[in-house]
Amino acid sequence: MKRPRSKADKQARLQQILGILDDLYPNVTCALNHSNAWELLVATILSAQCTDERVNKVTPGLFAKYPTIEDFAAVRPEVLAVDIHSTGFFNNKAKSVVGAAQKILRDFGGEIPRDIELLLTVPGAARKTANVVLGSGFGIASGVVVDTHVGRIAARLDLTREESPVKVERDLIAILPQERWILFSHQLIHFGRGICVARKPRCGECPMADLCYAEDKLA
């Protein structure tokens, strides 16, 4: 398919993409199980290079064993690493979770900061994690969540030519209205898990196939 040239054509194409996403996923939310912002922060830290399905397998037992943020602050990372072993990167993740609990108790009175700059000072929370927690925990559109799915699909749809997640996020912020940021991320993540998968995308059942340039890029 021909790539649009004018700014107006690009806008029209973006609106088509957003309309299809709304038809596919009108009311998607965060797929990581959680009952408060702290649990969402933990689940998001655990989700690095790991499917949300597997995170959801360990978090119920984890939150039963460590019910409060104080419980996480008091455990030794080597012990926590055993509990989260199946999510991978367990040593790094355990240090991040314990460090985050201690930092939040010491510097933020036990409350997850609702400001992106403050949240970014918490161990284990960079832009992706901070955007997830603020967006799905508090409804604050601090940015666009760019994980592996969002990065891959934004490239396939030619919504960015950038590679690094920070630059991809900058591009998406520039073209999306802010009230779309949170929903858009979740929609692309669901789309990336169900249809536009990394290795063998199901282009035959994709309603955006006509708008996609992936043939150029994946051929």
Added chain:
DNA sequence: ATCCCGAGGG
């Protein structure tokens, strides 16, 4: 062998 709701350190 590749990929999964990345982050920190050099």
Added chain:
DNA sequence: CCCTCTGGAT
């Protein structure tokens, strides 16, 4: 910029 950290599914 680069590298490392890791299990489990496909």
